[in-house]
Amino acid sequence: MENKKVIFSGIQPSGSLTLGNYLGAIKNWVKLQEEYDCYFCVVDLHAITVRQEPKDLRKNTLEVLAIYLASGIDTDKNTLFIQSHVSAHSEAAWLLDCFSYVGELSRMTQYKDKSQKQGDSIPAGLFTYPVLMASDILLYQTDLVPVGKDQMQHLELTRNIAERFNNLYSPTFKVPEPYIAKEGAKIMDLQDPTKKMSKSSENPNSYILIMDPPEVIRKKLSRAVTDSVGIVNYTDDQPGVKNLIDIICCIKGISTEEVVSQYANKGYADLKKDVAEIIVEELFPIQEKVKELLNNKAYLEEVYKKGAEKANYISRKTLRKMQKKIGFIQ
Ligand code: AMP
Ligand code: TRP
Numbered sequence: 001m002e003n004k005k006v007i008f009s010g011i012q013p014s015g016s017l018t019l020g021n022y023l024g025a026i027k028n029w030v031k032l033q034e035e036y037d038c039y040f041c042v043v044d045l046h047a048i049t050v051r052q053e054p055k056d057l058r059k060n061t062l063e064v065l066a067i068y069l070a071s072g073i074d075t076d077k078n079t080l081f082i083q084s085h086v087s088a089h090s091e092a093a094w095l096l097d098c099f100s101y102v103g104e105l106s107r108m109t110q111y112k113d114k115s116q117k118q119g120d121s122i123p124a125g126l127f128t129y130p131v132l133m134a135s136d137i138l139l140y141q142t143d144l145v146p147v148g149k150d151q152m153q154h155l156e157l158t159r160n161i162a163e164r165f166n167n168l169y170s171p172t173f174k175v176p177e178p179y180i181a182k183e184g185a186k187i188m189d190l191q192d193p194t195k196k197m198s199k200s201s202e203n204p205n206s207y208i209l210i211m212d213p214p215e216v217i218r219k220k221l222s223r224a225v226t227d228s229v230g231i232v233n234y235t236d237d238q239p240g241v242k243n244l245i246d247i248i249c250c251i252k253g254i255s256t257e258e259v260v261s262q263y264a265n266k267g268y269a270d271l272k273k274d275v276a277e278i279i280v281e282e283l284f285p286i287q288e289k290v291k292e293l294l295n296n297k298a299y300l301e302e303v304y305k306k307g308a309e310k311a312n313y314i315s316r317k318t319l320r321k322m323q324k325k326i327g328f329i330q
Pocket of ligand 2: 008010011012046132133137145146147151154
């Protein structure tokens with residue numbers, strides 16, 4: 001137990017989760033829980049960097065937690081918690097804000113993308129978002145951070161902030177490494193397969209939600225954009241088909257070559273139909289479990305309270321170290 005490496009990851013409860021979140025993040029976490037000391041967080045403080053309806057935020061927060069559990073994350077082996085229940089995250093974020101530079105934060109592509117949608121009123125929290133993420137990670141002396149490729153830049157920044165603080169004072173934080181699984185690293189938008197699948201897309205046909213009913217999944221797949229080549233190949237020239245193959249590989253744990261050979265004499269209609277069934281088969285049992293868990297609020301409360309207790313204890317230790325080194329009276 002003592003010498004297990006530490007993993008930290010989180011997902012924002014800013015909407016319903018997509019197949020991209022599931023294959024890019026949660027499904028990999030389930031595989032890691034045996035080997036590592038894992039902290040899986042519902043990052044609600046991050047979610048309020050864009051406006052949230054209070055009742056939706058409450059609903060989505062519990063739904064994300066229920067999805068973690070329903071996907072197979074074991075509460076005996078891992079620490080599952082809600083970010084706002086552990087105040088060290090907000091406190092450490094302020095401290096680290098003072099060790100982060102406006103220049104480096106301005107270069108974050110997620111900030112550039114998201115701030116464009118905010119008109120003239122860009123919340124300052126959207127700008128300092130990566131510093132809160134760095135705090136999440138550094139408070140737990142994390143070794144590895146399993147995320148999708150889109151989060152690489154934020155991780156690089158986290159490493160820079162950690163090294164800067166360590167060099168200014170003395171070693172305080174472990175400098176974390178990214179952990180990007182090969183499969184599912186980037187699931188693409190079904191309508192525009194050059195963009196990543198995201199819950200913030202305006203067209204619901206672009207994404208599959210983890211909680212989409214089977215008939216909706218089938219309909220969305222039947223409308224997935226492919227190309228006019230007509231042959232199932234795994235190549236960047238056919239991004240729509242490539243994405244469908246990736247989804248199969250990720251769920252079934254088979255290679256792209258295997259999938260391509262299975263479709264040697266078949267067309268796109270067969271491929272789309274099969275992908276829909278594979279997704280339904282994977283998600284349906286999870287959906288049933290999520291519904292059951294959401295009807296058992298007492299159990300969810302037990303889980304997040306227990307998680308917060310452990311997370312509070314661990315994160316406070318690092319926070320105290322930071323405060324002491326900075327020169328606060330303790
Ligand atoms: P977010 O929804 O931005 O909070 O992302 C939560 C996690 O899901 C992060 O680890 C992301 O890298 C991952 N993720 C989100 N969208 C995708 C996608 N389309 N493909 C793969 N991973 C994704
Ligand atoms: N920024 C991440 C995302 O949008 C979510 C996140 C917040 C996170 N804190 C984290 C991921 C800490 C890994 C570790 O996907």
